[in-house]
Amino acid sequence: MLLSFALVALCALGLLAALVPSLWAFLPICSDNCDDPKFSKFFDHTFTGAAVVVGGEVIAVGVGGIGMVVAGVRRSVLWIWPAIGAAIVVAAFLVALLIWINGIPSGH
Numbered sequence: 001m002l003l004s005f006a007l008v009a010l011c012a013l014g015l016l017a018a019l020v021p022s023l024w025a026f027l028p029i030c031s032d033n034c035d036d037p038k039f040s041k042f043f044d045h046t047f048t049g050a051a052v053v054v055g056g057e058v059i060a061v062g063v064g065g066i067g068m069v070v071a072g073v074r075r076s077v078l079w080i081w082p083a084i085g086a087a088i089v090v091a092a093f094l095v096a097l098l099i100w101i102n103g104i105p106s107g108h
Helices: 002-026 037-074 080-103
Strands: none
């Protein structure tokens, strides 16, 4: 029960963390620079990063859930599968962070 709650909490907090940076994409909409290529790059990278995080969470839940079921049937260790799922979420966040950093407009 506690493990299920922890997995749901991990996914919910990860989704929230993925959506908060995407709110930055709406700030430039208030100005007149919509035709600027820097804005398009920033906007695209923001949502691509959010999609990477959500995709990583979906994969992590699938790997963790299916792995735990298979491990339960085989009566082997269960703890490894949530750990692998958490590692996938962390990796997805790191990849998204690199995408977001690449999308930040420079002053040039």
